[in-house]
Amino acid sequence: MTSLPVVNQPPHRCGALVDHLARRLRLRSESVLAPLGLRPRHLIALTVLRDQGGSAQQDLAKILEMDSTNVVSLLNELETENLIERRRSPTDRRRHLVELTDVGAKLLARAEFALAAVEDEVFSGLSGEQRETLYTLLQQATNKTGVEACRETPPC
Template identity: 40%
Template sequence: MWRGALRAREQAEVALAPLGLRARHYGLMAILTDTGPASQRRIATQAGIDASRVVTLVDEMERLQFVRRLKDPSDRRAYLVDLTPAGKKLFAEARTATAAGERTLLAGLTAAERKQFVRLLGVVAGEGLG
């Protein structure tokens, strides 16, 4: 499983490199697309990483203007991190790019097997647990 994941990540990195992105940037955009504007704390929980790393990650994406920090009106300590329009556009491109890599990765499977595999993987990965 580890080996498969390494292959998958490598595919993703290769696919995203032309866009100037790393897998983690894709992950951030995926979370924001999923949940909408979110606090950094929530992003950390969702991604399963430390809050201090979210700082750096959001910094990077903010500097590139794909993401922005809005003040949370209901909690002056917190930000709401949000995709900018440019970020949404970029994420769409990134999805296209990674989809191609995914096809390569799953090339050995029939269409039915792919569907099955993705489904089972969802269960094993504990989908929806954050």
């Protein structure tokens, strides 16, 4: 009787699992944001504006990594719902400053509360400590740009 050769197991790869979790999070998140009249891109913009205390429109486009035309469309949607306010910069009339309104801040708080429940559901298989570890690891992974990551682990 001949023995089968030992095959080395490939290292665990996280991509497929992260993708699966991201899809679950995205689908559930979209379902709780929709009744609030929000889409994920709205939520991201509102969060950035809250965290930065407002932003120049061009700076917001860079932060969101969006074309300026798409940012204008996004801001038009948010402004129509009174979630943000745009005004001319007092120091440079060519620039627009964008700020979160009180209505926007309240809606953002409601959305974040709803999304916390989604995270609890999706990550219910993890303890609180494990969730904190996951968060820390994901932060570390996202702190590198794609270019930096490619330099360290070619080929990209």
